[in-house]
Amino acid sequence: xxxxxxxxxxxxxxxxxxxxxxxxxxxxxxxxxxxxxxxxxxxxxxxxxxxxxxxxxxxxxxxxxxxxxxxxxxxxxxxxxxxxxxxxxxxxxxxxxxxxxxxxxxxxxxxxxxxxxxxxxxxxxxxxxxxxxxxxxxxxxxxxxxxxxxxxxxxxxxxxxxxxxxxxxxxxxxxxxxxxxxxxxxxxxxxxxxxxxxxxxxxxxxxxxxxxxxxxxx
Numbered sequence: 001x002x003x004x005x006x007x008x009x010x011x012x013x014x015x016x017x018x019x020x021x022x023x024x025x026x027x028x029x030x031x032x033x034x035x036x037x038x039x040x041x042x043x044x045x046x047x048x049x050x051x052x053x054x055x056x057x058x059x060x061x062x063x064x065x066x067x068x069x070x071x072x073x074x075x076x077x078x079x080x081x082x083x084x085x086x087x088x089x090x091x092x093x094x095x096x097x098x099x100x101x102x103x104x105x106x107x108x109x110x111x112x113x114x115x116x117x118x119x120x121x122x123x124x125x126x127x128x129x130x131x132x133x134x135x136x137x138x139x140x141x142x143x144x145x146x147x148x149x150x151x152x153x154x155x156x157x158x159x160x161x162x163x164x165x166x167x168x169x170x171x172x173x174x175x176x177x178x179x180x181x182x183x184x185x186x187x188x189x190x191x192x193x194x195x196x197x198x199x200x201x202x203x204x205x206x207x208x209x210x211x212x213x214x215x216x217x218x
Contacts, residue, residue, distance in 0.1 A: 006179075009169050009173060010186065017152070017166045017167075017194070020083070020155050020158060021151060021194075023091075025094075025148055027088065028092075028093075028147070028148075029098065032099045032101065035054055036098070037106075050099070053092075054096045054099055057095075082158070082161045086158040094147055098147055102140060105139040113132070117130070117131045138210055141202055142203075152195055152198060166187060170183050
């Protein structure tokens with residue numbers, strides 16, 4: 001039997017992988033901005049809360065985080081379906097790493113830009129929206145591209161909590177057919193294509209934002 005006959009089943013897994021990646025990316029980006037800004041807060045309690053979140057999710061295994069939320073939380077009366085568990089855990093994990101990118105990019109904005117905004121009597125929120133964040137976005141885009149690719153590859157773990165993603169489908173087909181070399185090679189190519197799509201999209205956004213910023217300065 002030709003391995004290409006299994007392509008429709010693998011593509012079903014690709015759809016699930018893309019859905020998880022897209023949803024978890026939104027969660028990760030939102031949490032990264034919240035935690036990154038919280039790390040810069042003048043309020044000590046807010047700073048330490050953000051530090052606790054970041055260190056917890058960076059310092060523990062992503063696989064154990066998935067297992068804990070899927071298998072342990074039901075013992076406390078909180079049972080979640082596999083899809084929201086996958087999205088939430090991946091978003092929390094990648095968001096913790098992304099918060100450092102956000103914080104670093106904001107800190108990297110030249111002090112002269114902030115001082116000029118203060119001289120123009122801009123409020124703190126207006127400075128952040130109009131001056132700091134637009135410049136920081138360009139700095140953080142490429143590192144975020146790397147993180148989103150890591151997120152995509154990390155979705156392979158969700159097969160262990162019964163989600164029928166690409167890895168799950170490839171594994172089941174291999175068990176049924178023993179076409180190991182062909183199936184896993186095709187699966188590898190599919191992950192590679194998805195990762196390259198993310199890289200190209202981020203590079204495109206980076207070029208657009210960079211050129212737009214240069215035109216704005218001119």
